[in-house]
Amino acid sequence: MPLYHKLGKIPHKRHTQFRKEDGSLHYEQLFGTIGFDGMSSLLYHLHRPTQVKEIGKTLDVAPRAAVEYNITSRLLKGLDVKPEDDYLESRKTILFNADVHVGLAAPKKSMIEYFYKNADADELLFIHKGSGVLKTLLGEIPFEYGDYLVIPRGMIYQIHFDTEDNRLLVTESYHPIYTPKRYRNWFGQHLEHSPLCERDFKLPQNLKAHDEKGEFLIKVKKQGQLHHMVYATHPFDVVGWDGYNFPYGFSIHDFEPITGRVHQPPPVHQTFETNAFVVCSFCPRLYDYHPKAIPAPYNHSNIDSDEVLYYVDGDFMSRKGIDKGYISLHPAGIPHGPHPGTYEASIGKTGTEELAVMIDTFKPLKLTQTALDIDDGKYYKSWLE
Numbered sequence: 001m002p003l004y005h006k007l008g009k010i011p012h013k014r015h016t017q018f019r020k021e022d023g024s025l026h027y028e029q030l031f032g033t034i035g036f037d038g039m040s041s042l043l044y045h046l047h048r049p050t051q052v053k054e055i056g057k058t059l060d061v062a063p064r065a066a067v068e069y070n071i072t073s074r075l076l077k078g079l080d081v082k083p084e085d086d087y088l089e090s091r092k093t094i095l096f097n098a099d100v101h102v103g104l105a106a107p108k109k110s111m112i113e114y115f116y117k118n119a120d121a122d123e124l125l126f127i128h129k130g131s132g133v134l135k136t137l138l139g140e141i142p143f144e145y146g147d148y149l150v151i152p153r154g155m156i157y158q159i160h161f162d163t164e165d166n167r168l169l170v171t172e173s174y175h176p177i178y179t180p181k182r183y184r185n186w187f188g189q190h191l192e193h194s195p196l197c198e199r200d201f202k203l204p205q206n207l208k209a210h211d212e213k214g215e216f217l218i219k220v221k222k223q224g225q226l227h228h229m230v231y232a233t234h235p236f237d238v239v240g241w242d243g244y245n246f247p248y249g250f251s252i253h254d255f256e257p258i259t260g261r262v263h264q265p266p267p268v269h270q271t272f273e274t275n276a277f278v279v280c281s282f283c284p285r286l287y288d289y290h291p292k293a294i295p296a297p298y299n300h301s302n303i304d305s306d307e308v309l310y311y312v313d314g315d316f317m318s319r320k321g322i323d324k325g326y327i328s329l330h331p332a333g334i335p336h337g338p339h340p341g342t343y344e345a346s347i348g349k350t351g352t353e354e355l356a357v358m359i360d361t362f363k364p365l366k367l368t369q370t371a372l373d374i375d376d377g378k379y380y381k382s383w384l385e
């Protein structure tokens with residue numbers, strides 16, 4: 001996050017004595033990325049963050065490819081993924097490669113018995129249904145329908161839901177997730193033409209330092225394995241922190257669409273970037289206003305990227321038979337475009353209420369058995385006249 005933020009109490013000077021009321025020292029931790037070269041925060045703990053008590057079982061949670069080499073356009077019915085009580089068990093990877101794992105989750109219960117950390121990947125949670133609070137080492141972020149939650153790798157968190165009716169699109173990125181560089185100035189500030197800016201971000205708040213000793217289970221995901229580690233103190237014992245590396249939220253409803261006289265290409269919808277994929281937000285907007293404009297997109301060959309579109313709400317103008325929670329996969333190497341009839345039908349329309357999240361990966365995606373289980377199996381023929 002190209003933004004400085006500070007919560008709680010911190011010493012005037014970094015790496016200097018910062019004492020508690022009883023005269024003992026706080027424990028400073030640098031929480032950084034990309035060696036010592038990326039964004040970082042300095043945290044002040046009540047206890048050493050290194051007190052491992054036990055290392056328990058390890059579960060293999062790496063996704064398995066049911067389809068390794070995919071050339072088939074597919075339509076996956078995302079809401080067919082069954083709800084499960086536990087948050088981590090509810091997360092089902094459907095598409096993946098070495099750079100990114102895309103999954104669906106319908107968790108019913110809040111995470112209370114344990115804490116979770118993804119040591120390898122930044123996580124991007126999109127809240128399709130539900131609300132609650134993301135509780136982290138660095139404070140809390142309340143969330144609701146339409147929020148993206150960006151959780152940098154290594155961040156210990158719990159997620160609490162208000163009800164049992166939750167639907168999440170889960171993206172695990174093995175490359176850091178940033179807002180698009182072309183929308184930021186040399187200092188990192190978002191420029192005037194950016195469709196999102198600092199004022200839109202939901203920053204951590206309500207930092208509470210838990211001074212508790214005992215047994216605290218942290219499930220740590222690393223190299224496709226879920227390690228069960230027991231720590232001797234409550235992981236949320238930070239009294240203060242400052243810096244640039246922290247979780248944040250951004251509502252898709254705050255994305256300001258860029259429109260034009262003629263059809264604008266997908267990059268105008270870009271919301272996040274990584275070295276290996278982009279995330280775009282398709283939001284309600286006015287259509288192209290050239291007198292002869294065709295608002296529906298042209299056929300296009302996404303030669304270099306697999307295109308995943310998650311339909312959130314509204315009618316999707318270029319597709320037929322699409323419902324909420326459906327996911328289309330248009331693989332690299334073959335062209336795709338609007339369905340028969342939608343191209344002509346879009347002429348003269350003045351706006352759209354469509355809401356969707358797109359993930360374009362630069363390397364091909366593999367499919368898991370879960371993806372095949374919710375595949376409609378006939379989408380690839382849906383352009384036949």
Ligand SMILES: [Fe+2]
Nearest residue numbers: 300307330336
């Ligand atoms: Fe496309």
